[in-house]
Structures are given as C-alpha cells and as structure tokens.
Amino acid sequence: MQKVIDKIPELSLMKKYPKELFFSGNISLLQKTKISIVGTRKPSKYTREQTQKLASLLSRHNICVVSGGAMGVDAVAHAGATSSNTIAVLPCGIDIKYPSVNKNLLSDIEMNGLLLSQFEVGFKSRPWSFVTRNELVVALGDVLVVAEADIGSGSMRSVEYALSMGKEIYVLPQRLGESNATNELLESGRAKAIYDIEVFVSIFSGGEVGIESNDPFLEYCKTSPSYEDALAKFPTRVFEAELNGEVEIVNARIILK
Template structure:
C-alpha cells in the first residue's frame, strides 16, 4: 500500500524526498520514539550480544527499533526488539523479502510490525537501492546506533547520512583493531560510546522498565557447547533458526551461544 509521506516529519531530513513510500503492517509504529540500529553483516559475538540486549531493552521501554532487514546486526536488532515493535526498511519491493535467509523474520515483521520500501512491490534489490534504503533507515531514527562496522564497509554510508542530517551517533566500545569505523568515530569525536545500556535507554524512555531476565532453555543448553547433533536432536525446530538470527554459532561440529 502507498503511504502518505507528509505525515512523516523525519523524511524532511532526506536529501531526496521519497516520491513514493510503500508499506505493509502497523503504521502506528511511525508515531513512536524510534532508534535506528545498523552494523556489520558478520558481527562478533560481543556485538551480537550487546545489540540483542539494547534492542530488547529499548522495545521493553516503548521505543521502536528501525533497521534494514539485512543479515547480522540488522536481523539481531529486529529480533531483539520483537517483531511487533520494529520497522524494517527494505532495499527491494515488499513482496520480495530480501535477503531470502531472513524471509521468515521479514514475514513476521510484516504481520506484527512494519515493512517500508521506496520501491514497487516486486522490485529486485540493486547496489544503489541499498544506499537509498540506508538513508531512510537513518532518517527515521531519533539517533543512529552503529553496533559494529569496519572502514570502507556499507555501514559507512549510514554514518555519512547521519552526519549530514546532524543526527547523534552512538557506538559500542570495541577493542583496538576491532570495529575500525566505530573506533574512528569515537577518536574523532563524531560518536558517543554506549557504556551502560540502561543509561542509554533512559535518554529515550520516560520511565525505565526493569526487565527481569528470562530463562531460555535452548540458549542455556547451548552455553554448555553441545555438539551440533546433540542440539539438533534435542531442539530440532530451533537450531537452524537460531544460527540464522545470530543467537548461536556452529564451529567444528559444536554449538556456541552468542547471547
């Protein structure tokens, strides 16, 4: 369906105002406080864990998470927020569900959250459409969080858009030699570090909700580093999905939790 863009004040920050905007899902999410989260498609265990914690805590405190539906940080941010409180901006038409590896996640967001696209329903993603997607992701958020990124990576375009829009940029603190782009942003004073997730969430939520830790039997089991066969036998319906979402990593026939 087409969207009336005049109701979205954030779009005024974009260099090229969208001629059309297509959507499927809950438009009420656009009225909420929104935070954009982007980053590497192959993040470290550290970045995966912090991204999931951050997006989950933001969502619990009524802040909507915006990202681009890609593998890695994007998918983790969407999943951490929960499909009903996230907006996924696509580099393709809404009917395409790209990347295919995230098809189920994007379908769930369409049913419970919101999909947005500047492209007609069956448009196939091209190199330039990812850049267009990135600008919209950045524009929608009150601030931009870059969870992990290397210099010369695609996330640099999102950073460039945020700087042009005068958006505050936040990053996680990484070790020297890791996430070179975010470390450079900190060094140059162009970004602020998130040292405490609760403190960050307080900036955007009127009342901080203390979220009790829940026990996930599957993740708890994976922390014992079982073999892939053991995990598949005990949780046949969860292993593949968890690997795609970044919750677990499988190396040398063993399962490792990333949360």
C-alpha cells in the first residue's frame, strides 16, 4: 500500500479533497476514461445480467469501471470489467478486504487492477465511512450509472453527490414496482435510461461499438468449438459470455449468437 501523492483532478469536485488517499495496484488506471457503477446489494437476475454485460463491454473498449467493492451490483460490475480494468474504492483500510465474501475478488483487483481508500491500514468500516466512500466513487467517474436501487438506499446518496457535482446519471430501465428509486429518477428527469448498452458504451469509447469488439474469445467461438475446449482456453469468458447472451451451448458446443 502506498499514498497517492499527485492530485487527482476528478476529486476536486468533492466537498473536500481527501486529506490522505492510499492505493494498492495499478495506479495508471486513474488516467483512463472511467464510469462509476453502483446499486443494490441484492440485485435481481435481470439487473445482474445487464450490469455484467455493461461492465464487460465498457472494459473491452478500454473504459475503466469504478465501484465500491460491496456485494451485489458492485461485485458484478467489478467482475464484469475483469480485475485488470476496474477500481474498487473501499470504506475501510485496504488490508481489510471488506466484505469478506468479496475477499478473493478484491485480492484479484489489488493484484491486477486498483484498490483505493481514504483510510489507513487497519481501519474498520463505520456507517459514515461508506458515505465517504460513495462520494469518492462518484467523483472518479465521468458519469454515474445506478443499476438498481430502492428509495432511501445508499445508492441514492451517491445520486445526491452526482447531482451536486453536475454529473450525468444513467439507470437501467426497470419494471414498475421494482427499483423504485431509479424509476423515480427517470420520472423526475434527473436520470437517463440505458436502452441500448452498445449505444451507451459508444458515447464514451469514441466510436461505433459492436459486440465482438475484436474479442479473441468471440472470434474463437466462430469456429463452434467444443464446450470442453473453450473452457480450457477461456475459463472465465465462457461463463461471462453465456450470462451476457453472447453465446449459447448446443450439443456440448459453443455457438455464437
């Protein structure tokens, strides 16, 4: 763990620039275009699938995903982006790896991506430190995406920060009676809906986005390889692509949709 010495321009939007900021991992990720993704700790299956697809496509177009390392939407966003292209902002010391259920995920991010914290080694999270963490997550991103949220949730505190910083807010379209907070944001005109993930990603990637995006795995899938061979060559991408609906398994072979 090291202290961040250079000023991070994005953090000048915070109410008060962090007195101290610690990091472990690849600090060069701070130089990339970044999108912040937050949401409930108990997302629906639909939200998990769409968040995974969004984070994955952002990452494949060299856009870094920022989130808070928590369970639910945060974890899905980090995993979708892959550990090498994501920043996890923690509400505790970097050594704590909180929550424990995400210990392996956070360790992978520390090794390949970037962990950030305003708190020294050994500091255990407090209710107020989550709020502090949320402000930093929002400040780092070019925009804020709220995948799913309830009225009065911590995600809505993140929305308040985004509004005060003048950042655009995007949400996933949800059914009536679900994710009431994001539906209310749409109704009030404070957020925009992501109706097409590829179109959304193209806004920040600087060009047209295709789902293949020169992805070696998807190119490989054009040959309709056996499931066993694909799993051996791309152990994590097989599950990710199947979840995202990019491929399907038919008669023990991978078929590109």
